[in-house]
Amino acid sequence: MKNIDQSRIFDLTDYKRQDFSVCLGCKICASVCTVNDLSESTNPQEILQKLFLGKNIPSDDHLVRYCTGCYRCTGACPWNIRIPEVIRALREELATRSPFEKAFKDSVSIWGRVYEPYVIIMAIPFLLKGGYIKHMTRWTEYMGIHLPHKVKRA
Amino acid sequence: MNYGYYPGCSLTGSAHKLDKGIRKVFEKQGHTLKEIPDWNCCGAFEYGDRKELTGFSKKNLEKASGLFSEIVAPCPACYKNLREADEQKEFTITHPLDLFDDAFIGSVKQARDLKGHVFTPYYGCILLRPRETAIQRNTVMEEVISRFGGDVAGEKVKDRCCGGNQIFINKSVTEKLSKLVLEKSKGTIVVFCPLCHMAMKTFSGERKVIYLTDLLLYIMGENKVL
Ligand code: SF4
Ligand code: SF4
Numbered sequence: 124m125k126n127i128d129q130s131r132i133f134d135l136t137d138y139k140r141q142d143f144s145v146c147l148g149c150k151i152c153a154s155v156c157t158v159n160d161l162s163e164s165t166n167p168q169e170i171l172q173k174l175f176l177g178k179n180i181p182s183d184d185h186l187v188r189y190c191t192g193c194y195r196c197t198g199a200c201p202w203n204i205r206i207p208e209v210i211r212a213l214r215e216e217l218a219t220r221s222p223f224e225k226a227f228k229d230s231v232s233i234w235g236r237v238y239e240p241y242v243i244i245m246a247i248p249f250l251l252k253g254g255y256i257k258h259m260t261r262w263t264e265y266m267g268i269h270l271p272h273k274v275k276r277a
Numbered sequence: 278m279n280y281g282y283y284p285g286c287s288l289t290g291s292a293h294k295l296d297k298g299i300r301k302v303f304e305k306q307g308h309t310l311k312e313i314p315d316w317n318c319c320g321a322f323e324y325g326d327r328k329e330l331t332g333f334s335k336k337n338l339e340k341a342s343g344l345f346s347e348i349v350a351p352c353p354a355c356y357k358n359l360r361e362a363d364e365q366k367e368f369t370i371t372h373p374l375d376l377f378d379d380a381f382i383g384s385v386k387q388a389r390d391l392k393g394h395v396f397t398p399y400y401g402c403i404l405l406r407p408r409e410t411a412i413q414r415n416t417v418m419e420e421v422i423s424r425f426g427g428d429v430a431g432e433k434v435k436d437r438c439c440g441g442n443q444i445f446i447n448k449s450v451t452e453k454l455s456k457l458v459l460e461k462s463k464g465t466i467v468v469f470c471p472l473c474h475m476a477m478k479t480f481s482g483e484r485k486v487i488y489l490t491d492l493l494l495y496i497m498g499e500n501k502v503l
Pocket of ligand 1: 189
């Protein structure tokens with residue numbers, strides 16, 4: 124398993140290592156974290172501590188996998204630490220993106236915008252395998268035909 | 278008022294209903310929305326590199342510069358990204374919900390009421406957090422519903438997470454979180470976020486999921502969402 128490059132996480136987030144030294148270990152973040160609702164153990168503070176101490180974080184860490192970016196932790200933290208942005212940087216560093224996320228970014232590179240028909244076509248194998256097809260009947264109101272717009276100065 | 282308008286990618290695609298609704302509500306209330314020319318994607322939540330992410334919205338603000346001072350962005354992710362990119366506070370970047378003030382609601386030409394209908398106003402995460410970019414009018418949906426005679430339910434879930442962010446990564450996460458919101462609420466779910474709409478709609482079964490803009494248009498006698 125890949126070891127994370129700690130300095131890259133700090134580069135990506137704009138946080139510095141010492142920014143996490145203020146963490147009180149109060150675990151308020153853990154008590155409000157949405158991942159609790161998934162009946163998965165969660166402790167956002169542990170992620171900050173590992174980064175502060177220079178320890179590795181594996182890509183199958185619960186938060187790296189399940190964090191929804193809800194900012195409940197940030198809202199409750201006495202220091203307002205933006206933990207979901209740290210998690211997002213970890214995902215980038217650990218290259219955990221799904222085929223859907225890859226197609227999203229590819230579309231932005233090609234057109235400067237997300238062109239949903241392209242994203243769906245590129246992600247078809249993933250959508251088939253992941254059991255998404257059964258939801259299509261619920262999604263008819265989202266469909267419509269339009270051509271992509273290419274941003275000139277993206 | 279004239280506003281610069283940033284629809285963002287989803288409103289040109291899967292959230293076209295929200296786009297049409299916003300344009301129509303603003304037009305009916307006598308406001309003009311003009312798109313930022315040649316805008317690009319805001320990056321949503323997909324970029325782990327903060328500089329790269331804000332860079333997208335900075336470009337959009339450059340494109341708006343000299344044309345608009347007030348910008349409206351309905352999608353919560355776009356709205357947050359634009360606000361965060363405007364480090365020098367050169368623009369007034371507003372979420373439509375913050376423009377739906379007393380005067381705005383008071384001037385709605387009412388053609389129908391909401392009597393006999395129960396609604397759960399559902400804001401989700403990004404409209405309410407983090408606090409630096411949160412909307413001010415965090416009870417506006419409740420105000421609209423009660424003012425026009427509807428019943429408000431599901432107060433406890435309004436700021437819970439629907440897990441929409443994970444719908445194309447770990448669908449089971451979205452399923453579990455959305456179902457929790459659905460179980461603890463009643464009636465029609467009223468949303469403003471395209472991702473909340475999709476997460477709720479996917480798992481809501483018989484329950485209706487509608488945008489607030491469509492509810493406003495219903496009240497104005499425009500469409501029949503109820
Ligand atoms: S943003 Fe992530 S870490 Fe923070 S409360 Fe939400 S799920 Fe938990
Ligand atoms: S809430 Fe903030 S200060 Fe408390 S443990 Fe979590 S990150 Fe640290």
